[in-house]
Amino acid sequence: MPTSLTCPDCGTDYDAGPDEPWRCECGHALEFAESPHPKGNPLPISQLDTSNGLWTFFEFLPIERHVSLHEGFTPLVNAPEWGAQFKLEYVFPTGSFKDRGATTTLSRAVELGVEKVIEDSSGNAGASIATYAARAGLEADIYVPSTVKQSKLMAIQRAGARPVRVDGTREDVTMACISAVEAGEGWYASHAWNPAFYAGTMTFAFELAAQRGWTAPETLVLPIGHGTLFLGAYRGFSLLNRAGIVDGMPRLLGAQVAGYAPIVTALGGETVPGDGGDDPDIADGIQIAEPARGTQIVDALTETGGEVVALGSDPIESALDRLHRGGFYVEPTCAVAPAALRHFRESGVVDEDEDVVVPLTGSGLKTL
Ligand SMILES: [Zn+2]
Known part of the structure; x- marks a missing residue:
């Protein structure tokens, strides 16, 4: 049921x-x-059968596996020049961490007997939901800004979904999509609103803990648009912590882009560089003015003693160059969290020898 x-x-x-x-x-x-709670001690990773990817943790999930493309268990690598470990979340079937949520959301759609799904996205979530809908054999309408990158539009179209281009702001796209949902055109497979999506992004925490011998890092630096990965990480580690599987919560640090930084505003965080007027269009993946679960994001930051910063285009572009030179072929939005780590180190929020993990969230191949 x-x-x-x-x-x-x-x-x-x-x-x-x-x-x-x-x-x-x-x-x-x-x-x-209701959501299942893990019981007992999980196996060390050397004894875990990870052949089902993130569905290795099916006992921790409130959804059964119906739609999968063998996603998850992304690599965790040392990045000594950054003083951190990177989790390579661009190593997913559609090139972004959004597949964590798409596999659970489309599995839920199949459980419910949904015939058509609707989603709105600036790119990655649309491509992901479109691809998983194709695997599920479901129709999909994906609402996108008329300015969406051609490569992301093609990913939606090639998966057989119908892109619906909307003029105006990112919020206008969401409004048009919600009108279609409320007119009964389909089930809202929203990465922002649907709890099924966050069930999937929790697996980021399960994998990371397993890869580190069932421990939590001291600190995680995560991008925040709608906060799908951020809240997934928070919920996943909270679950593991309550079950006594990890010993304490990581401190969560957030990274937003200047001009779209409601969480920075709510918590009185900094903008770097400080003029605040520099909207970095290169980081279009997290330009979200009103996150669907904004209060929960603020609570998670507060509870773990975290901080949040907004970045302008200069630090983002500089981090992107450094990532590419280091062999991390990621998209510009993905450079926001590493740029934030650099800022947090320079400002003393993060110590030199602090144990930090940063997800690299999306592939650079889609931005060509
Ligand atoms: Zn209510």
């Missing part, structure tokens, strides 16, 4: 089904009413 939904804010419950609401009547994002 698919898990039912509940509103963590007002407590209203909703039955699971193809016509389930995409958010609560009160406007809050919905969550699963």
Whole structure:
């Protein structure tokens, strides 16, 4: 039986089904009413059968595996010139970490008997949902900004999904998509709103902990647009921590782009460089003015003693050059978190010898 939904804010419950609401009547994002909790001690990675990728951790997930492209267990590598470990989240079937959420979201769609999914995206999530919908044999409409990169548009079209181009801002794209969902055109496979997506991004934490002998790093530096990976990491480590599998939570540090930094505004964080007026269009993947779960992001940062910074285009481009020279062929949005790490080190937020992990979230091949 698919898990039912509940509103963590007002407590209203909703039955699971193809016509389930995409958010609560009160406007809050919905969550699963029940989620499994890991029990006992997990196996060391040398004894884990990881052939099912991130679905290795199926016992920790509230969704059954129906739609998979053998995603997950991305490499964790040492990057001594950055004083960190990088988790290579661009090593996924569609070239971004969004596949973590797409495999669980489309699996949920199949559990519910959905016939058509709808999503809005600036690129990576659209390509991912389109590809997993194709694997599931479901129709998909993907709402994209009319300025979307051609390579990302082609990824959506080649998967057999229908791109719907919308003029205007990123929020206009979301509004057009939500109108279609509310008109009953399909199930909202939203990476921002659908709890199934965050069930998938939790596996980032499970893999990372397993790869480190079931320990948490001292610090994680994560990009924040809607915060899908950020909240997935937080939820995953919270689950492991509550189960006593890891010994404490990592400190979560967030990275946003100048001009689209609502979490920085909420927490009084810095903008670097300090003029604040420099909207880095190169980092189009996280230009989100209103994250669907903004309060939870702020709470997670506060709870773990974290901080957040907004970056302008100069530090992002400089980090991107350094990454490419180091053999990390990533997209510009992906350079925001490494650029933030550099800032946090220079400003003393992160110590020289601190144990830090940074995900590299998207491939540079799609930005050609
Ligand atoms: Zn509610």
